[in-house]
Amino acid sequence: MNPSQGTATATPATAAPTTPTFAHEDTLPRVPLPSLEESCERFLAWCGPLLTPEERAATEAEVAAFRRPDGPGPVLQAALAGYDRTPGVHSWLDTFWPYRYLGRRDRIALNAxxxxxxxxxxxxxxxxxxxxxxxxxxxxxxxxxxxxxxxxxxxxxxxxxxxxxxxxxxxxxxxxxxxxxxxxxxxxxxxxxxxxxxxxxxxxxxxxxxxxxxxxxxxxxxxxxxxxxxxxxxxxxxxxxxxxxxxxxxxxxxxxxxxxxxxxxxxxxxxxxxxxxxxxxxxxxxxxxxxxxxxxxxxxxxxxxxxxxxxxxxxxxxxxxxxxxxxxxxxxxxxxxxxxxxxxxxxxxxxxxxxxxxxxxxxxxxxxxxxFELDDALQARARAAAESFAQYGADTATQTVSFEDFGSTAAKALRTSPDAFVQLAYQLAHQRAKGRLGATYESIATRQWRRGRTEAMRVVTPEIQAFVAAMEDPAADAEARRAAFRTAAAAHVTRAKECQAGEAPEQHLWELELIQRRRGADLGVTEQPALYRSPGWLTMRDDYLSTSSAPSEHIQYFGFGSTSSRCIGIAYVLLPDRFNLYLSTPRAVAGQMHAFADHLRTAVTELRELLTGE
Incomplete structure (x- = not known):
């Protein structure tokens, strides 16, 4: 599952009790539709840190072909803009969300x-x-x-x-x-x-x-x-x-x-x-x-x-x-x-x-x-479903991780965004557990828009790459590491704000692909654009970490399943005085998840000491 829980960055206040629950629905601003050029440029920037020079060059070529005036991109973008203007349509994402969730064909239990x-x-x-x-x-x-x-x-x-x-x-x-x-x-x-x-x-x-x-x-x-x-x-x-x-x-x-x-x-x-x-x-x-x-x-x-x-x-x-x-x-x-x-x-x-x-x-x-009245065949199906799901659960490895001495208050005392702190800690722990950085998803809430849900943020930036490299470089001193952390944390906060503002490429480009699937023959775009088979598209969406936050004093843990054969699902409750995580991954790579948990404990301590030394 890729849970779209949304990352809260402040404690919600409530309007006056006299305001009806749905009073604002028709007056909320519409989700902005990015231009094709904006999303293509952002896509290249987002996937770039994960690619080799050869992969980046191949991806750039496919993006150029997609967005050129006689390419498929402008045709699909025009169709989406027309849909967005259609009476009764609340958002250009109105069709995207049902497909994303209701279109999945695997089991939703554990996966969604x-x-x-x-x-x-x-x-x-x-x-x-x-x-x-x-x-x-x-x-x-x-x-x-x-x-x-x-x-x-x-x-x-x-x-x-x-x-x-x-x-x-x-x-x-x-x-x-x-x-x-x-x-x-x-x-x-x-x-x-x-x-x-x-x-x-x-x-x-x-x-x-x-x-x-x-x-x-x-x-x-x-x-x-x-x-x-x-x-x-x-x-x-x-x-x-x-x-x-x-x-x-x-x-x-x-x-x-x-x-x-x-x-x-x-x-x-x-x-x-x-x-x-x-x-x-x-x-x-x-x-x-x-x-x-x-x-x-x-x-x-x-x-x-x-x-x-x-x-x-x-x-x-x-x-x-x-x-x-x-x-x-x-x-x-x-x-x-x-x-x-x-x-x-x-x-x-x-x-x-x-x-x-x-x-x-x-x-x-x-x-x-x-x-329910069941014949032998239906009873056999129920038994088989029970056995299959029990095995599926057994094939899933999980772990809870709890920090009783760290929370958002401690992060703020270090003059950093709490979410940026933990996301950078995840990246450092992942590098140490798996020997590399990988595509990381973070869910960002966008409920300020009409029918808004979430935006998909991709966490790995060049600044995060540089931060991890500095932390792993024995020659880098504390001052260089702190500077790398601050730069990476600032870049993370900037990208999160861009996602909250609807300035993100993935869901936009994905919906253009879905329009081609649904309406390609009518639009004259009869084949899937090669962009969606490019190294950048495939690598950016191949999650190594799938993360989401649910801050509430009334819950101990929240959790969801991982999204791929090598993904670690990270559901975290980050409160002022505590930080609890529930990790999940396929059993075959459980060792890497447990190593990640161990390295995360070390990374949090290491970063606290680093920033305290300023």
């Missing part, structure tokens, strides 16, 4: 979904789960009435559009591209009118009402009673092959075919799917307690046992010892939106959320098993 591990509360499982349910229902009621204040960051309102995908949203697998079933749509106008959630326990699913018939939320005591009834009903684990949730771990076209077979086999399966897909969210109760924090994170990322529906936008996971977190389907939700959601849920006691929502005791909520 991301997780947050919440801070521990010490509550028992049922109490913790009931509190999360009550808080989420309270959030939904506020959202339905547009009483969630719009986020304002450094004086700029941020798009709140993604909040429409928090509840009753489910990704639907397709043979060629997935779709999304969600409220606030033509098929389902306005907020969700669903009153239920789906609770998983031991591989079985149960519908549980969380709102009464008149829309009043159930009390915390009611919700605990309902969860207790689920646990009692699920005392015996589901029989092997009967947990349909396993199918959501399959590659998308395979899951689409299995879903079609479910619908064709028995008419009752349509109702069961409808129950799951329209549920406000899922709650996954686990009957075990992970051994430690890393295992807890792993279970949040790729735990299964038929106890997940990975297509659901939001799934709360609560373990037997009360530890809890969230697994998120990424197509409509970025980390910044989930952070705001989680901070609201966890920043106020559940009892207060319940009270403010108007919850009252109505007796134990209605619960009912969600039953």
């Amino acid at each position: 979904n991301f997780f947050f591990l919440f801070q521990d509360t010490g509550q028992p499982q049922a109490e913790r789960a009931a509190g999360l349910i009550a808080s989420a229902v309270a959030y939904k009621k506020q959202l339905d009435e547009e009483k969630i204040p719009p986020v304002v960051l450094r004086g700029a309102p941020q798009t709140m559009e993604q909040n429409k995908y928090l509840f009753s949203t489910t990704r639907i697998p397709g043979a060629e591209q997935d779709t999304v079933r969600h409220p606030y749509s033509e098929e389902w106008p306005g907020p969700s009118d669903a009153r239920h959630i789906v609770v998983f326990f031991r591989g079985a699913m149960y519908r549980m009402d969380v709102l009464g018939a008149d829309g009043t939320p159930h009390s915390l005591a009611d919700l605990e009673a309902g969860l207790a009834a689920v646990v009692k009903a699920g005392a015996e684990p589901a029989a092997p092959g009967t947990s349909v949730g396993h199918l959501t771990t399959m590659a998308r076209a395979e899951w689409a075919a299995a879903r079609d077979d479910l619908l064709a086999y028995h008419p009752g399966n349509a109702a069961a799917l409808d129950t799951v897909e329209t549920a406000l969210f899922c709650v996954c109760l686990e009957d075990f307690a992970p051994a430690d924090t890393q295992e807890t994170c792993d279970e949040l990322l790729y735990g299964d046992r038929g106890n997940r529906w990975f297509d659901k936008a939001v799934s709360f996971v609560v373990f037997a010892d009360g530890r809890a977190g969230i697994n998120v389907e990424h197509c409509g939700l970025d980390g910044t939106t989930i952070l705001s959601f989680v901070d609201t849920l966890l920043g106020t006691p559940a009892g207060e959320h319940s009270r403010l929502s108007g919850a009252r005791s109505q007796g134990r909520p209605e619960i009912a098993p969600v039953v």
